[in-house]
Amino acid sequence: EIQMTQSPSTLSASVGDRVTITCRASQSISGRLAWYQQKPGKAPKLLIYMATNLEDGVPSRFSGSGSGTQFTLTISTLQPDDFATYYCQQYDNLGTFGGGTKVEI
Amino acid sequence: EVQLVESGGGLAQPGGSLRLSCAASGFTFSNYAMTWVRQTPGKGLEWVSSISASSGRTDYADSVKGRLTISRDNSKNTVYLQMDSLRVEDTAVYFCAKDSAPVPSTLCEHWGQGTQVTVSS
Numbered sequence: 001e002i003q004m005t006q007s008p009s010t011l012s013a014s015v016g017d018r019v020t021i022t023c024r025a026s027q028s029i030s031g032r033l034a035w036y037q038q039k040p041g042k043a044p045k046l047l048i049y050m051a052t053n054l055e056d057g058v059p060s061r062f063s064g065s066g067s068g069t070q071f072t073l074t075i076s077t078l079q080p081d082d083f084a085t086y087y088c089q090q091y092d093n094l095g096t097f098g099g100g101t102k103v104e105i
Numbered sequence: 106e107v108q109l110v111e112s113g114g115g116l117a118q119p120g121g122s123l124r125l126s127c128a129a130s131g132f133t134f135s136n137y138a139m140t141w142v143r144q145t146p147g148k149g150l151e152w153v154s155s156i157s158a159s160s161g162r163t164d165y166a167d168s169v170k171g172r173l174t175i176s177r178d179n180s181k182n183t184v185y186l187q188m189d190s191l192r193v194e195d196t197a198v199y200f201c202a203k204d205s206a207p208v209p210s211t212l213c214e215h216w217g218q219g220t221q222v223t224v225s226s
Contacts, residue, residue, distance in 0.1 A: 001167075034212055043200055043216035044150070055214075087150055094164055095140070095152035095211030 002026050002090050006098030013103060019075040021101045023088035028068050032092035035064055035073045038100075039084045047086075048073065078103070107131040107215040109201050114220030117191050121224070125186040127201030127217055135159075135179040138204035140211055141186050143197035144219070153199070155209035156184065164209055169195075191224045198222075 003026040013019050023033065033051040036044035046055045048064040051071055061076045075082055083105060088098040113125040127139070141153040154175040155164045163175050174187040184201055198221050202213035 032210075032212075036213075043218055044213070045216070046212075046214055049205070049212055089150075089152075089211075089213075091211045094166070095142075095155075097142075097150040097152070099149050 002029065002093050002096050004088055004090055004096050004098040006088055006101055008101060009099060010102045010104065012105065013078050014105065015078055015080055017078045019078050019082075019103060021073045021086055021088075021103075023066075023071045023073070023098050025069040025071075025090055029090040029092035031067060032090060033064070033066065033071045034089045034091060035062075036087045036089065037082075037084045038087065044087060075103075107203060109203065109215060109217035111199065111201050111217045111220040114199065114222045116223045116225065117188075118226055119191060119193055119224055121191050123188045123191065123222060125188065125199055125201075125220060125222070127184045127186075129182045129184070129203070132203065134182040136207055138207060138209040139175075139177060139184040140202045140204050140209065140213055141175060141184075142200045142202060142213065142216075143195075143222075144200065145197045151197075152211055154186065155204065155211055157209055158207035162209060164211075188222070191222075193224050196222060196224050 005024045031051045035048040038044040085102045108130045140155040156175045172190045177184040198219040200219045201217045203215040205212040
């Protein structure tokens, strides 16, 4: 089973900050890496797939990068609506989620 | 607009059974694989099971293999999760999700709102 390690688990930030979240896979996942955003009491929402592709309707301040086993989600200018928990997921071999990163004020 | 509506959650005793349903609309259901994902406060998000568009392929997490069964009825635009031999550790919010392709990839493009399953004596 492929393990996904996300860091940090919690991130304190302010509106306007540049935010970076890291996800590491236990083995190469051929770029099959997704990022989701989840707000309290709501379902996750797909933001990015294949490591770098922005889902339709997702603001361009979100971007993804990485390859092999190391991946990054960047929010270029944090907006009030972006305070949420973010999860990475590998879908190269079934599916495994990272532990999540809570972005808080 | 894609809509996924789960139902069937509730309270069950250890060893008991529940059947979750997920009614889909807003897309051609028979063209896409479907996935169940669960979430607990302690373990976060966990992929549970996926089924191909034609039902020809099903995949399960090791933690549920032999106890949970995924199925679908394309005439009813509905995917099911039959949960048998329930354990306390199956307690979670269960989400159904639309996959990105006919064959399961587990990439979840759209999610339902979730249904709570509680297993307790």
